[in-house]
Amino acid sequence: MGCDGGSWTKGVTRFEVIRGGVEVRGFSTAEMETLRAASVDSLKGTFHLHVDSESMPAMVGIHQTMADGLRFEPRFPLRPGVDYVAILSLEGLDQATSGRRAQQFSFVIPMETKEPSTVVLAISPSVPKLPENLLRFYLHFSAPMASGNAYQYIQLLDGSGAPVDDAFLRLEEELWDADAKRLTLLFDPGRIKSGLVPQRELGAAITTGRDFELTIDPSWPDAEGTPLVKGYRHRFTTSPPDHQSSDPNQWRLTLPRAGTRELLLVDLDEPLDAALLERLVTVRNAQGTLEGVPDVTRDGTRWEFEPDQAWQAGLHQLSIDVRLEDLAGNRIDRLFERENLPGAASSNPNQPAAFVQLAFALEPMR
Amino acid sequence: MTRTRLKPASLTITLSLVLALLTLPAFAADVDLGSGATTGALDLQSIGPITFGSNGVLFVADSTRAAVYAIDTGDAKRTDAADVSIDDINAKVAGLLGTTADDIVINDVAVNPLSNNLYLSITRGQGESADFAIVTASASGKLALLDLDSIRYAKADLHDAPTEDQQDRRGRALRREALTDLEFHQGTLLVTGLSNEEFSSKLRKFSFPFKGVAGGTNVEIFHGAHGRWETNAPVRTMTVYDIDGEPNVLAAYTCTPLVKFPMSDLANGKKVNGHTVAELGNRNRPLDMFVYKQGSTDYVLMANSSRGVMKIDLNRIDEVDQITDRVADKAGLPYETIAELVGVDQLARYGEDRAVVLSRTDNGSSLRTIALP
Numbered sequence: 001m002g003c004d005g006g007s008w009t010k011g012v013t014r015f016e017v018i019r020g021g022v023e024v025r026g027f028s029t030a031e032m033e034t035l036r037a038a039s040v041d042s043l044k045g046t047f048h049l050h051v052d053s054e055s056m057p058a059m060v061g062i063h064q065t066m067a068d069g070l071r072f073e074p075r076f077p078l079r080p081g082v083d084y085v086a087i088l089s090l091e092g093l094d095q096a097t098s099g100r101r102a103q104q105f106s107f108v109i110p111m112e113t114k115e116p117s118t119v120v121l122a123i124s125p126s127v128p129k130l131p132e133n134l135l136r137f138y139l140h141f142s143a144p145m146a147s148g149n150a151y152q153y154i155q156l157l158d159g160s161g162a163p164v165d166d167a168f169l170r171l172e173e174e175l176w177d178a179d180a181k182r183l184t185l186l187f188d189p190g191r192i193k194s195g196l197v198p199q200r201e202l203g204a205a206i207t208t209g210r211d212f213e214l215t216i217d218p219s220w221p222d223a224e225g226t227p228l229v230k231g232y233r234h235r236f237t238t239s240p241p242d243h244q245s246s247d248p249n250q251w252r253l254t255l256p257r258a259g260t261r262e263l264l265l266v267d268l269d270e271p272l273d274a275a276l277l278e279r280l281v282t283v284r285n286a287q288g289t290l291e292g293v294p295d296v297t298r299d300g301t302r303w304e305f306e307p308d309q310a311w312q313a314g315l316h317q318l319s320i321d322v323r324l325e326d327l328a329g330n331r332i333d334r335l336f337e338r339e340n341l342p343g344a345a346s347s348n349p350n351q352p353a354a355f356v357q358l359a360f361a362l363e364p365m366r
Numbered sequence: 367m368t369r370t371r372l373k374p375a376s377l378t379i380t381l382s383l384v385l386a387l388l389t390l391p392a393f394a395a396d397v398d399l400g401s402g403a404t405t406g407a408l409d410l411q412s413i414g415p416i417t418f419g420s421n422g423v424l425f426v427a428d429s430t431r432a433a434v435y436a437i438d439t440g441d442a443k444r445t446d447a448a449d450v451s452i453d454d455i456n457a458k459v460a461g462l463l464g465t466t467a468d469d470i471v472i473n474d475v476a477v478n479p480l481s482n483n484l485y486l487s488i489t490r491g492q493g494e495s496a497d498f499a500i501v502t503a504s505a506s507g508k509l510a511l512l513d514l515d516s517i518r519y520a521k522a523d524l525h526d527a528p529t530e531d532q533q534d535r536r537g538r539a540l541r542r543e544a545l546t547d548l549e550f551h552q553g554t555l556l557v558t559g560l561s562n563e564e565f566s567s568k569l570r571k572f573s574f575p576f577k578g579v580a581g582g583t584n585v586e587i588f589h590g591a592h593g594r595w596e597t598n599a600p601v602r603t604m605t606v607y608d609i610d611g612e613p614n615v616l617a618a619y620t621c622t623p624l625v626k627f628p629m630s631d632l633a634n635g636k637k638v639n640g641h642t643v644a645e646l647g648n649r650n651r652p653l654d655m656f657v658y659k660q661g662s663t664d665y666v667l668m669a670n671s672s673r674g675v676m677k678i679d680l681n682r683i684d685e686v687d688q689i690t691d692r693v694a695d696k697a698g699l700p701y702e703t704i705a706e707l708v709g710v711d712q713l714a715r716y717g718e719d720r721a722v723v724l725s726r727t728d729n730g731s732s733l734r735t736i737a738l739p
Contacts (some may be wrong), residue, residue, distance in 0.1 A: 076491075180492075225490040289646055323566075
């Protein structure tokens with residue numbers, strides 16, 4: 001980011017925006033001596049920087065006395081497009097400076113105009129038919145996005161193009177990943193859970209058998225403040241609510257050949273949460289967990305794994321963490337919501353996560 | 367995310383630090399922050415909820431780093447509460463940090479119960495160039511930046527095995543937990559968060575001063591609906607309340623129920639079922655809450671994103687039955703909505719008889735104290 005904003009000279013005084021700070025020169029020898037002897041508080045009162053006008057708080061930063069002037073370096077970088085005013089008031093510092101009147105220098109760091117380059121890469125789940133009790137979408141972007149106002153750029157429309165209000169949980173803490181490139185959009189769980197007021201009064205946000213469209217507004221700024229290249233539309237229809245967990249014993253494995261780095265293909269019994277699939281399913285052999293790259297394809301119904309090293313012959317296990325959820329938040333080991341039966345088994349989050357293991361053997365190469 | 371650091375200029379003859387700092391008491395003994403306390407630059411990767419412990423210790427949640435810091439603010443001088451009213455707070459805080467109101471977010475407001483100074487958790491900017499700051503406001507309205515470049519602090523990691531969550535197998539840092547609330551009660555720090563992947567409710571309990579860098583007790587919270595359904599639910603905000611001498615957590619979910627459970631239930635390996643004491647109605651997204659006494663009655667004051675501020679009568683909390691019947695919009699404990707408090711984003715207790723509210727107004731935002739309703 002360029003932080004130099006030019007200079008301004010009046011009489012002997014010269015203001016300059018340079019190296020991210022503001023410098024002022026043109027002092028007499030006596031004035032410089034006074035400035036060098038001045039206390040921190042005096043310098044704060046002598047030379048200060050504000051956003052917009054002097055009525056705003058003085059910006060925090062560091063004052064430096066140079067050989068021929070003063071420098072103020074803001075604690076946080078100057079921001080392009082913001083109106084700044086630097087004020088020099090030597091009056092009253094001491095006799096050497098008392099003849100000076102206060103002087104101001106206004107400046108703006110020029111904005112760099114940037115062509116839009118960020119796009120919505122995908123919205124998942126991508127399967128065209130989604131359960132009425134769908135719990136979340138993931139929005140994937142090609143570059144870091146601005147956070148803080150996400151919900152104003154997201155709209156759910158029904159088949160007639162009318163907005164579906166209050167569909168999503170509007171969280172003050174937007175659920176971005178650390179790079180701000182993926183946003184998790186949760187449906188309001190109060191409209192999904194049986195018996196709660198929102199569910200009784202508003203019902204499900206997306207109802208079975210109807211068409212919907214999730215739209216992303218192109219004016220959504222990325223982290224640089226530049227809008228998206230274009231908007232995005234994600235169409236889907238809705239199927240009846242899913243109140244069943246996935247059963248890994250129904251998954252179908254297509255095995256690679258030992259000695260190759262062919263993909264291990266796992267066709268699932270229902271589409272599962274793609275983010276959790278990538279993280280919670282691993283492959284082990286006798287030596288431990290295999291390094292490699294997992295991928296989720298076929299609209300979340302297939303898990304693929306490409307090992308870094310060629311497959312070895314022998315026994316392997318597909319290891320599935322039971323925290324894996326389907327699209328409605330049903331985990332392998334328990335449903336999103338379940339009948340509250342006395343004496344039901346309690347889960348223990350402090351114990352090592354439980355796993356379901358699917359064993360398979362790779363034949364030696366012939 | 368890297369933080370931009372200022373580099374000392376080579377021309378410097380004299381260098382005067384004029385960062386506005388809080389005045390530190392000259393002879394204060396070091397406050398015990400626990401093992402791993404250190405003095406230096408606190409390099410936050412994000413900033414979210416903040417809350418005060420005792421002796422001027424401020425707890426700061428960093429969701430990106432999956433950690434909570436305890437910092438010794440040195441601000442432990444007892445000062446009486448006074449009325450505070452700062453208009454245009456967002457613009458003024460932004461101005462202090464050299465930017466405009468649209469470029470900052472006030473994530474949380476905490477009150478130092480000793481000095482009655484206000485502390486604001488601030489994010490400045492976006493993306494990789496974002497900065498994270500704590501700004502203080504005195505009763506007179508003076509704003510200052512808390513110097514995090516040289517401060518005593520201790521860190522508690524939220525994960526026993528940080529590497530598990532930090533990167534996936536393609537080196538992406540996808541999984542992240544947004545920390546939603548911190549609550550300190552008699553040596554115990556409670557932390558709630560909401561994952562951007564699995565839907566579960568984690569509540570962690572740390573002893574303070576911190577013992578060791580990792581750990582804390584990790585508990586999943588459930589709530590029942592109508593005695594029949596049981597689900598996980600992320601806790602959005604919480605407070606601690608003594609019922610018959612036993613500390614209980616009052617927790618509000620992102621969906622509507624308000625529940626209670628004894629703090630003693632937060633033991634390793636225990637499944638905690640929140641007992642629903644009120645269902646607060648549609649479009650209720652709780653933001654902040656605290657308990658106070660008026661006459662002989664205890665109340666919860668709760669800020670809510672769409673319903674304004676609600677005052678909930680706790681008088682019958684030990685009698686109210688688990689809500690089991692089909693109910694109208696409200697059930698369980700009675701509450702009223704405080705009509706004159708609208709657009710409240712943050713709410714905190716301030717002194718004995720006031721609250722501080724951060725609210726959106728027609729022409730900006732304001733930070734002010736109000737008499738407890």
